[in-house]
Amino acid sequence: MRTYSIREISELFSLPASTLRYYESEGLLPCVEKSSSGQRIYTEEHIERLNCINCFKRTGMTIPQLRKFFEYETDEAQHIDDIIHLLEDQEKQVDEKLRQLQKDSAHVHHKVAHYKAIKHALENNLALPVWEEL
DSSP states (O other): OOOBOHHHHHHHHTOOHHHHHHHHHTTSSOOOEEOTTSOEEBOHHHHHHHHHHHHHHHTTOOHHHHHHHHHHHTTHHHHHHHHHHHHHHHHHHHHHHHHHHHHHHHHHHHHHHHHHHHHHHHHTTOOOOOOOOO
8 A cells, every 4th residue: 555745745735734734633634644753644545535625625615514524424324415415505606606707707708809909909000999898
């Protein structure tokens, strides 16, 4: 079984070691063993857990929500409805963020086109275009 140091995990996930220690103290990274010299030893299971944590964090899931999810996951059969509810709520938030990002992206694209049109007009002594909202 391959093991990893805190430095390797930190580099792999672009997270400071303090964040990894925080996740451990919050119960998000359980069962982190220590070497005889006191250095943390991470395994593939920790990498899988960190992939999940990072994914959920990118969607806006909070530490308390993450903690609850992992608590539920320890007894899936007992908490299956809780897991589904938590993830469906997160899914709705992600979908709303995506809709907003699509609107924002369209606005930025429109602005780029507008300023390129202004540049073209300036370079060719043409009338400046008028901004029209989408």
